[in-house]
Amino acid sequence: xxxxxxxxxxxxxxxxxxxxxxxxxxxxxxxxxxxxxxxxxxxxxxxxxxxxxxxxxxxxxxxxxxxxxxxxxxxxxxxxxxxxxxxxxxxxxxxxxxxxxxxxxxxxxxxxxxxxxxxxxxxxxxxxxxxxxxxxxxxxxxxxxxxxxxxxxxxxxxxxxxxxxxxxxxxxxxxxxxxxxxxxxxxxxxxxxxxxxxxxxxxxxxxxxxxxxxxxxxxxxxxxxxxxxxxxxxxxxxxxxxxxxxxxxxxxxxxxxxxxxxxxxxxxxxxxxxxxxxxxxxxx
Amino acid sequence: xxxxxxxxxxxxxxxxxxxxxxxxxxxxxxxxxxxxxxxxxxxxxxxxxxxxxxxxxxxxxxxxxxxxxxxxxxxxxxxxxxxxxxxxxxxxxxxxxxxxxxxxxxxxxxxxxxxxxxxxxxxxxxxxxxxxxxxxxxxxxxxxxxxxxxxxxxxxxxxxxxxxxxxxxxxxxxxxxxxxxxxxxxxxxxxxxxxxxxxxxxxxxxxxxxxxxxxxxxxxxxxxxxxxxxxxxxxxxxxxxxxxxxxxxxxxx
Numbered sequence: 001x002x003x004x005x006x007x008x009x010x011x012x013x014x015x016x017x018x019x020x021x022x023x024x025x026x027x028x029x030x031x032x033x034x035x036x037x038x039x040x041x042x043x044x045x046x047x048x049x050x051x052x053x054x055x056x057x058x059x060x061x062x063x064x065x066x067x068x069x070x071x072x073x074x075x076x077x078x079x080x081x082x083x084x085x086x087x088x089x090x091x092x093x094x095x096x097x098x099x100x101x102x103x104x105x106x107x108x109x110x111x112x113x114x115x116x117x118x119x120x121x122x123x124x125x126x127x128x129x130x131x132x133x134x135x136x137x138x139x140x141x142x143x144x145x146x147x148x149x150x151x152x153x154x155x156x157x158x159x160x161x162x163x164x165x166x167x168x169x170x171x172x173x174x175x176x177x178x179x180x181x182x183x184x185x186x187x188x189x190x191x192x193x194x195x196x197x198x199x200x201x202x203x204x205x206x207x208x209x210x211x212x213x214x215x216x217x218x219x220x221x222x223x224x225x226x227x228x229x230x231x232x233x234x235x236x237x238x239x240x241x242x243x244x245x246x247x248x249x250x251x252x253x254x255x256x257x258x259x260x261x262x263x264x265x266x267x268x269x270x271x272x273x274x275x276x277x278x279x280x281x282x283x284x
Numbered sequence: 285x286x287x288x289x290x291x292x293x294x295x296x297x298x299x300x301x302x303x304x305x306x307x308x309x310x311x312x313x314x315x316x317x318x319x320x321x322x323x324x325x326x327x328x329x330x331x332x333x334x335x336x337x338x339x340x341x342x343x344x345x346x347x348x349x350x351x352x353x354x355x356x357x358x359x360x361x362x363x364x365x366x367x368x369x370x371x372x373x374x375x376x377x378x379x380x381x382x383x384x385x386x387x388x389x390x391x392x393x394x395x396x397x398x399x400x401x402x403x404x405x406x407x408x409x410x411x412x413x414x415x416x417x418x419x420x421x422x423x424x425x426x427x428x429x430x431x432x433x434x435x436x437x438x439x440x441x442x443x444x445x446x447x448x449x450x451x452x453x454x455x456x457x458x459x460x461x462x463x464x465x466x467x468x469x470x471x472x473x474x475x476x477x478x479x480x481x482x483x484x485x486x487x488x489x490x491x492x493x494x495x496x497x498x499x500x501x502x503x504x505x506x507x508x509x510x511x512x513x514x515x516x517x518x519x520x521x522x523x524x525x526x527x528x529x530x531x532x533x534x535x536x537x
Binding site: 175176178179180181182183184185186189193194197198200275276 | 365373376384385387
């Protein structure tokens with residue numbers, strides 16, 4: 001065996017490494033333009049510009065300025081916050097039930113095959129049956145009560161969360177379960193430390209979709225048959241042939257769901273993915 | 285003193301569909317191991333070594349025969365298991381992975397014990413990192429520390445260095461010898477690497493591809509051993525010759 005003389009040097013010191021790699025990142029002002037926040041703000045700006053263009057070009061489409069003026073008027077009439085509050089109340093009750101039922105049924109389906117086969121067809125029907133059908137039915141059954149919006153929220157959003165939770169539960173790594181059995185880790189601790197955390201990403205993603213579906217369902221029922229709520233007010237102005245009214249309340253619906261998604265769901269999803277920091281991922 | 289007794293252990297995997305034959309993973313495995321000993325099962329891939337470890341750990345059960353582990357104290361024996369891959373919970377920190385398998389004592393005591401064994405494998409400073417932030421060798425060291433932290437009567441190791449690069453694996457073999465000498469535990473090790481078997485073991489059980497132990501050898505060399513030791517190389521060559529002989533006539537011993 002012979003040795004080839006290579007350029008072998010001592011261990012690298014900080015002096016060998018470019019200063020830019022050792023200091024915390026500092027960015028020029030225009031770096032902000034490449035950030036995720038800039039992408040979001042750009043999308044909103046483009047939306048506003050297109051809306052303004054459409055509003056000034058087509059007579060039947062209200063411009064942003066007219067819509068905002070309408071909302072200010074609606075606020076003065078005392079209609080904005082009470083209707084938002086009642087819709088949010090219904091959505092919170094409904095989505096709490098969705099979370100409890102969706103996670104419980106999803107876990108039970110993964111754990112016990114009889115439960116799985118009992119719910120499989122029901123979940124499929126729940127996913128495929130449009131919220132529109134449920135909305136018409138509950139209006140006939142319960143008229144103007146809170147039960148209708150909450151029920152439709154539950155039946156149309158729960159199946160989505162059940163499917164995600166079930167997938168998460170079945171994706172629990174078998175090798176980690178075998179390791180836990182080998183170390184005689186108590187079932188309760190396995191469930192808390194292994195099964196639940198491995199499902200959390202799925203549950204968070206499923207609940208995010210469920211929130212969107214559930215909020216839409218509440219508004220739909222309010223539109224078809226209720227005397228309070230954001231959906232009801234939009235329908236009220238539809239009947240009055242007010243484009244500004246419909247657009248204004250549509251804007252309220254969008255702002256509420258975007259705020260909740262950004263402030264709550266996005267952070268929850270990121271929290272449950274935090275352990276993946278540094279992992280190579282396909283998405284950029 | 286910890287003791288492992290295997291008597292006439294067999295393992296058959298039944299066919300899963302029509303026309304398939306049952307798979308005889310292990311036939312008539314009989315041996316005993318006791319006290320401060322390092323026993324290695326060495327044999328070709330697929331000869332049933334890992335299946336045997338899984339049965340000892342309780343993950344699987346034998347199709348026939350008896351398999352018993354007696355601890356140093358009354359009650360169920362404590363068995364540590366180091367797998368081929370580290371099998372750490374990726375969403376828990378290194379320290380939490382240690383605490384996960386500890387069921388005795390208060391929360392503070394378990395944390396303290398977890399830290400103690402991480403220090404033993406020189407990973408105390410990485411306690412709050414996630415497994416994904418460690419190298420493969422470090423993760424495997426956490427796996428070893430986790431197995432030692434339960435202060436096992438019997439430590440099972442299933443080709444723990446086979447996924448690592450040669451240099452990391454060599455370092456960990458040195459470290460394992462030191463840990464075994466310090467902890468005085470009983471180790472049942474599985475490998476298909478004859479050099480590794482000679483380097484680490486006080487006793488080598490040679491398994492044929494038919495799932496039979498056909499030789500039971502004592503490796504009477506002083507510890508710590510090095511891969512470059514001449515005696516280690518001689519024993520390695522002898523064992524390889526025995527495997528070659530075994531492959532010619534098929535005779536169960």
